[in-house]
Amino acid sequence: MGNSQTMQALKSDDIAEQTHTRWSALVSSQVFWVVVATLVACVVLSFTTNSFATSQNLFNVTRNFAFVAIVALGMMAVIITGGIDLSVGSIIGVSGIVLSVVMHAGFSIWAGVGMALLTSVLVGLVNGYFIAYLGMQPFVVTLGMLSIGRSLAMVISQNRTIFEFGPDGATLLAIGGGSIFGIANPVWVLIVLALIFGFVFRWTRWGRYVFAIGGNERAAILTGVPVRRIKCSVYAVAGLMCGIAAVLEVGWLGAVTTGLGTGDELRVIAATVIGGANLMGGVGSAFGAVIGAALIEVIRNSLILLGVDSFWQGTFVGAFIIIAVLFNRLSGTRSEE
Amino acid sequence: MAVLELKDVAKHFGAIRALDGVSLTLEPGEVLGLMGDNGAGKSTLVKIIAGNFPPSHGEMHVNGKAVHFHRPIDARESGIEVVYQDLALCDNLTAAANVYLGRELRKGVWPFRILDYNAMYERSRALFAELKSETRPRDLVRQMSGGQRQAVAIARTRLSNSHIVLMDEPTAAISVRQVAEVLQLIERLREQGIAVILISHRMPDVFEVADRVAVMRRGRKVADKKIADSSPEEVTALITGALEAA
Secondary structure (H helix, E strand, O other), X not given: OHHHHHHHHHHHHHHHHHHHHHHHHHHHOHHHHHHHHHHHHHHHHHHHOXXXXXXXXXXXXXXXXXXXXXXXXXXXXXXXXXXXXXXXXXXXXXXXXXXXXXXXXXXXXXHHHHHHHHHHHHHHHHHHHHHHHOOOOHHHHHHHHHHHHHHHHHHHHOOOOEOOOXXXXXXXXXXXXXXXXXXXXXXXXXXXXXXXXXXHHHHOHHHHHHHHHHHOHHHHHHOOOOHHHHHHHHHHHHHHHXXXXXXXXXXXXXXXXXXOOXXXXXXXXXXXXXXOOOOOOOOOOHHHHHHHHHHHHHHHHHHHHOOOOHHHHHHHHHHHHHHHHHHHHHHHHHHHO | OXXXXXXXXXXXXXXXXXXXXXXXXXXXXXEEEEEEOOOOOHHHHHHHHOOOOOOOEEEEEEOOEEOOOOOHHHHHHOOEEEEXXXXXXXXXXXXXXXXXXXXXXXXXXXXXXXXXXXXXXHHHHXXXXXXXXXXXXXXXXXXXXHHHHHXXXXXXXXXXXXXXXXXXXXXXXXXXXXXXXXXXXXXXXXXXXXEEEEEOOOHHHHHHHOOEEEEEEOOEEEEEEEHHHOXXXXXXXXXXXXXXXX
16 A cells, blocks of 8 residues: 555656656757757748748758758767768768669669668678777778778779669659659658667667667676677668668769769768767767758758858858757756756 | 685786685675775686686685686676676666666567566666665666766666675765765665675775675785674784784
8 A cells, every 4th residue: 555655656756757857858958959940940931032931942952951861860870879980971972883883784773772772781881890890990990981982983883974774764763853742752761761760769779779889888898788789780770871862862863973972971970960969979869860951951942042152051051060069068068067 | 505605716817916816705695895905806806706707726606506707797697796886877878778788678579679668667666766765767877976876786786686796896986975875775785685795995884884804915815804803903904914814
């Protein structure tokens, strides 16, 4: 009797505490403010321009950020473990080239997509092996892979531009460039992947270990978490996301040069950081990766629509990166005091 | 029957004898204070018991059975749990997540096995209640006091059916009030029949909570006696070598 009352008291106490922490956690979270900033930007643009809230513009905006956001999901997993992957742009390049070369040679879309995804996972596994099993720094390994991937893309394609994709070419263009219910296919893929990542981060042991490694790697080792295997796997997953993005991007562009994905690593890292990831590890979310990528694209789009010289884009995006991290730091120190 | 028995255990690192012919027994519900200066062999002894590396020589028995540990997981499977000096906690996870780290409960059928949050919260809550700690399962470790963090690390040792808990300098870097909390947690373990080896530099803590004190010096055990039969002065003399043995 007394025991059940105590249990009851404990439970209600728990709920009160939860609602309290949920609200304060929400307001102090960077992701919340990035969402607010994105929504405010969208509302303001809808009123100040005639062109923002048109279905065509929204279609373009969502599709444009989908590529970056898909890769940012994989990058998020890497950054939560406390790592970094600078090679994502090159993995997009090399797997896009593999896709094109295989299909250009007359093989089916299954072969092309299969080879492209296999390539991306393999490159990711090589990154992961050197980082997790040989103990090398992620920055150095993936910096090397950034160079290797780009170079291999040129070797494989002989630096040609490929715009004929064999018998299944039309299917490829439809996958990347088409839409379902008025929403671009890459956006659908992003939605599905974001839901999967959100689920995996919260509900699976793999997700738990990703956060644990970023929080305290030594503690994870001591408690029996298979740290090396998990670390290796996040780079493979990041590679796979690059492969998926590459397939969609090639289909949308309809032509591939060896420059595909160049500089994407910076856009992707910017999206994850704006979306609340901490480069020290242990913090981040799937939603953050998506909203971070969205905010960057909305800023870019708004500058174009408002007629601001496109040279200013880098300044605005860069300023948002710094503001987001500064905000994170300020709210972090406040909660510690 | 002794829960842990070491017979003539030695460890050599090349020409260095880190541990030389140490025998030790531990009864259920007994708290042993293990003392000694830096380099006296305490941590080597503890690492052997915790399975970090095997001894060069000697035998080890747990509950009367001979054991040979090669990895920490071997020791854990024999019912030996370790509370590390820095507690080995992830600040970014909740108390319950830390208690279950590496041993998460899951439900569902493969490949759709998901974390069983409710079961882990409930069991953690029960463990904290058992330890009479105010730690709440859903709180982030980052926001906890030193005493609560200790409770999380100690609750972790209660998950499995452990018989022996090794605590490495649990009171080295915390405030006076939190030291009292930790000593109470050790009391709780004793009440449940768990044998505790408390490695500590702090004389008052050992004399407050331990039943027995063992002193190491230069790889040898130079004393092993009931707390009631010893004194802080004697132990200090044993540690420094002013007294050869007792």
